[in-house]
Amino acid sequence: MKVCINKTDCIGCQFCTDIVPDVFGIEEGVAFPKSEIRNHNDNAVQEAIEGCPVGAISITEKSEAA
Ligand code: SF4
Secondary structure: OEEEEOOOOOOOOOHHHHHOOOOEEEEOOEEEEOOOOOHHHHHHHHHHHHHOOOOOEEEEOHHHHO
């Protein structure tokens, strides 16, 4: 699965990077996806998605893109 971040909406609060630093990074004040999601990270990533104050994070199923 891939993480998508709406860079226009992101306010760079670093909430997601604090929770899942392996998956989210901050560059020039805006979050970016560092890696794809592995299953064991799903709960933490879900927490980041739900906790993002501007709802900028979403997930796409890689298999659907084929
Ligand atoms: S939690 Fe949301 S607003 Fe905050 S840095 Fe992450 S994507 Fe940006």
